[in-house]
Amino acid sequence: MDLEQGLVVDSVTGVDVALPIAGPGARSFAFIIDWHIRTIVSVAWYVVAALLHNGSLHITAPLTPDSAWFVYVIAPAAAIYFLYHPVWEVATRGHTPGKRMAGVQIISRQGGAPGVGSLLARNVFRLVDSFPIAYAVGHVTTMVTQNHVRIGDLAAGTLLVYVHDSAPPTGYSAEPLATNQLDATTAEVISELLQRWETLDSAARRRMAQKILAAETTDGDNNDDAILKTRLESLASRGRR
């Protein structure tokens, strides 16, 4: 994953949020999975409902279909197929099974979860994106737009980003620091002190060195500048593993 190529969103913490944008490949992958799921479920509903409605091993429509045929067989199957995306996305705020499997998620341009209006708008614009066949318009726009978005995303102010669910880095224990190692803060203070050693007043640098050495070792009771500096350098080397 290249974290430099993506959307960068301001955060109240002052540290930007970097969002790796999903490209046409990941989007297509997610769509194909979703398409298979909704097609399979929709067809399964049709077959089971048709068998139950006809009361025989035939799934074709009767010659004179009644209301029950449309209400229990056709309408639910069509609803599953056509409302799959809006219902899933609204219910889960930007996820569908296909997107989960592809490791992508819909977000707003501010990096937050998209609102219901945005999710509905991006689904309404599927009418344009799916034009003229096989999502040709949507596919082309994801390839040519900067953030790899289709027209529905442009209208809704949304985009698809990768969601990496990797395991946390291991190899470093959560145990407290070993007694012979410095914590980061002390290491930083010593580093700063040594860098500024020559510019500091000798009494001030001596006092600071003695404090650090007294806290970390038993060697803080010396007044010689050179010895204190040597001891600090020695202490700093504890950071090495």
Next chain:
Amino acid sequence: MSESSRDHALKVTLLRRSQLWKKAADRTRRLVGKKTDDAADAISMADDYRMLAHDVAKVRRLLPDSRSREYLEAAYAQAHATLHRPAWHPGYALLNLFRDEIPAVVSWLRPHIVWATALFILTVIAGYAMVHTYPDLIALFASPELIATVERGQLWTEGLLNVVPSSVLSLQILTNNIVVSLFAYCAGFLFGLGTLYILGLNGLMLGAVFAFTSLHGLGDDLFTFVVAHGCVEISVMCLSGAAGAAVGEALIRPGAATRAESFQRAALQSGKLILACAVLLVGSGLIEGYVSPNPVFALWTRIVIGVSYWAFMIVLLNGWLFAARRRGRAIPAPAAP
């Protein structure tokens, strides 16, 4: 102490916090899809967000090309999305939509509605005049079956209920109307031209069919069929056209914003009206399925139904239905696209 030693110490200290990151990521995952009333959990989430931000800043400098950075960036982004998820209360959102937002959008779209309606009326007149003058031109707008039926002195709507049950007819009609309405809105993406085309074509068809049926003495029968559901259905067509035109105008004249920003704002604002249109078309479809083809209903009954439903539409779109709940609140104007 050398720079590398110092960085090494910082890296070691940073990486020892991986269990904290994991806890934060687990909490985010737990909270991402559901509400919680646990204040401690919410506070911990905010603390996690700050902690992750702090560590992300460090890891970007110390370990720029590492799995640790990848993991932390993902956890941070997820925490950001979770914290910035807007609250959503369906009941209040719906009330707010119909009470404040849709009236505001209607007010903003008023010039577009006027122009879309004018265009529709002009194309209806044009379609009527064309077919009334040159009856053969009906072949441009109607199917051969429809033409043959009218030439036999019958309306295609006669006996409709003998072929399809009302419930099915309603479902088919309202689905078709909603799709047309959505198309008119989405087609605004083509700088408004798609919307103008759909609006113009529908107007021409309506005028042409009325002229053709009038020529065969069936104009009154068609009016009787159409009046109950047509008032709202045609109005919704004009409203969808207005929404699509607003989307197109936002692309043509984006103002100070970029075209993408302007398009987004216009699409989201006018989309609210489309939602109301879809709701109205459900009622219209039910009337068209149950009332319009049923000969039991007299003309005056149909007119009362049609005009009443149209009045309901006006009341709904202006937010008067929930005026009591507004209690003097000013209708907020939507941001100009």
